[in-house]
Amino acid sequence: MDIQRPRGTADLLPEALGLWSAFERVALREFERANYREIRTPLFEHTELFVRGVGDTTDIVEKEMYSFQDRGGRSLTLRPEGTAGVVRAYVENKRYGRADIDKLYYLGPMFRYERPQSGRSRQFHQYGCEVFGAEAPELDAEVIALSYRILSEFGLTGLTVEVNSVGCDVCRPQHKAAMLRLVQPHAEEFCGDCQRRMERNPLRMFDCKHETCQRLLTELQVPRISDVLCADCREHLEAVLHHTALLGIPCERNPNLVRGLDYYTRTAWEVTVAGHSTVSGGGRYNSLVAELGGPETPGIGFAGGVERAVQLAIDQSLTAGEDERLDVYVVTADQTATDQATSLVDTLRRAGFMADRDFQRRSVKSQVKSADRQHARWMAVLGETELASGTVTVKDMDSGEQEIWPFLEVAERMQERRTKQEGEGK
RNA sequence: GUGAGCGUGGCGAAGGGGUUAACGCACCGGAUUGUGGAUCCGGCAUACGUGGGUUCGAUUCCCAUCGCUCACCCCA
Known part of the structure; x- marks a missing residue:
């Protein structure tokens, strides 16, 4: 790099x-x-x-x-x-x-x-x-x-x-003039920073961490702005x-x-x-x-x-709250299912779900791990058997239960589940 | 602008003038014809910031440079 x-x-x-x-x-x-x-x-x-x-x-x-x-x-x-x-x-x-x-x-x-x-x-x-x-x-x-x-x-x-x-x-210009009258004759006794502050912003001298500077200010009876407002x-x-x-x-x-x-x-x-x-x-x-x-x-x-x-x-260990979780991860369990994966993800997104899939042609196990890592609510498996029967295996990642749904009804059924879960306050 | 500390794979981290630079995490594949954890096996990676010097040989020592971090000044 x-x-x-x-x-x-x-x-x-x-x-x-x-x-x-x-x-x-x-x-x-x-x-x-x-x-x-x-x-x-x-x-x-x-x-x-x-x-x-x-x-x-x-x-x-x-x-x-x-x-x-x-x-x-x-x-x-x-x-x-x-x-x-x-x-x-x-x-x-x-x-x-x-x-x-x-x-x-x-x-x-x-x-x-x-x-x-x-x-x-x-x-x-x-x-x-x-x-x-x-x-x-x-x-x-x-x-x-x-x-x-x-x-x-x-x-x-x-x-x-x-x-x-x-x-x-x-009152500020008056105070500044009064302050400089007291302080300038003793300029060399202050630290380098304070000598610069004298030029720029004398009020800052009260902030100095050097003890000698603080003592000088007291000894010279330099008024603070708050005393002469x-x-x-x-x-x-x-x-x-x-x-x-x-x-x-x-x-x-x-x-x-x-x-x-x-x-x-x-x-x-x-x-x-x-x-x-x-x-x-x-x-x-x-x-x-x-x-x-x-x-x-x-x-x-x-x-x-x-x-x-x-x-x-x-x-202070504050946290931002959870990111919005992925709704569906589409698992391609067979290379021949890529067409269906493409259109299923698209259908789900159009139906308002946050949906994603594998793009690296990884093993099923890896894809499932991916779904788990991303806290997907569901995974939808498309493989040889699903293709043959026009279905999708849908697994609820929280409960671990899975069902076989008709391919064309996946979005609709998920919407029903989601409405139901929200009704239960989940 | 001044001062101090630090730069080793994606991340953490050991080492130290001499064949192949540990280890851990993560990741990928498999054991388990297509399912999350654990275990085991295997794999993975263009890694010693950059440039010069010393040396037969430098990631290691020296110098410079760049970058990062912290403090001062000052400020959000």
């Missing part, structure tokens, strides 16, 4: 896809119950959209974009996240001119050029939603609840929601937590929580399981729509990683 899949991509094989579709069903169901509607935007956009939307100093834009030139010389980028494209579509399609707020959800692949490791790959899948046109804290609570419920309804346990406010256009932001955060409590969502305040993208304002949160990477995260973005050329419109949304949810399910 000389050509392998590109680094950081995965083949999703049938055996693994059961959990995926189980998860997707739950996500779509929860979104739709909450009156969200699906949106599908392009997998690639103009590079400029992400630079302006996500933020030009974020890791995503600085080193993780899959960008390329098309034949017309335009710079395009495989989408590294979902929000920017949805906001662009919202503005471009002028959906702001409507009376109701716009509740949208999406599910699909995203791309980031990173070193793969557990819970991280170059093509991965996110599900998420965006809501435009309301800034009431009860909406924040609804979206937080959705991000939590999708995972809990999927069956995951041990989930917590960490919530913080990163401030607004008023303006009155409106403070009030908003309290109202959000009040409503998530009404909804029974296990929220915890995390004054150190920061998100990596530039566009967040006020509420930011992550759904986590102890000892694992974040499963989903989101926040409010009240300036993003305007920054991308639309009218001042508040927005809020979250995105979760499908791979991470599925991996947690595996870790």
